[in-house]
Amino acid sequence: MTTFSKRLKKARKARGISQERLGIDAGIEPASASARMNQYEKGIHQPGESIVKQIAAVLNLPTAYFYCEDDETAHLLQCFHLLKAKDRKDVVDLVENLAFRN
Template identity: 45%
Template sequence: MADASLFSLRLKAARVRKGLTQMQLGVLAQIDEYSASARINQYERGKHQPDFNTAERLAQVLSVPTAYFYTRDEFLADFLLDWHALSGAMRKEVAASVKAMLDANSKRTQQVSLRPDPPGPHTQDAQPGTE
């Protein structure tokens, strides 16, 4: 999916979820009211893409993280919406859980890499003529 159409689809989905018209979104995002509806319409159709500062204002009005508009990974986009909905305390708890899982995985990986390689054609234990 092209970046512009990805941004367009996510912007429209977030606007509809929030229950705003194109005009309302534009005005709330500090776009001049005389061009607000037309600009949001152009963004949603993929004709134009906002600069990053405008995208940040749109995200703030729509209660989504700015990164949501840009990620190509659908799973990550959903995760970003979920993450954004968490309180600060819950974010810390989730981050600590993820870190613990990564640390545990890292320890398992280190343990596996410390095991000796099984005998095979690439080791000294290989029998001549069995390669």
Template identity: 45%
Template structure:
């Protein structure tokens, strides 16, 4: 997945934001994402500083460890990123209600034929 310069700049910001909110250290996050314990802190630090950008699979593992959707880590729009993170914490039923409310606000045809 090619990344624009703005996308690669947003990942470090979102990663650090989510890590601080979770209360994890860089080392704890790295280990939880499957990075070797001896290099976990340094690797996460490199991701947060923007020195290195992880491949999508590592981004997914970091997101799982942080309990945020992977899309949150790559979303450039701050408001949309907040919506993604908030929606991820809702139950399935509440997500359905949120989708219906959003559709009503935008008065658009649903993107899916069924919202199970």
């Protein structure tokens, strides 16, 4: 399994939706939605960038989430994505202060 396929399956299951529903909501033809999502989750095929963006939108995740190799970074991206603009700025300021303090 690829990093993408593992993250996709985990995110879909966390949302409690079927492969077919996710595929359809992401704009995949209903007749092939389930099969294509199954192939993506098994790592048999890799979706193109536009499909990944559509899947991310349906799951309310940033596209980068699907490519993070470690769980901690993926979780941070997931949380950051859900924040409002002002809160994002506060988080970036905090991280910069922590990362670059003497």
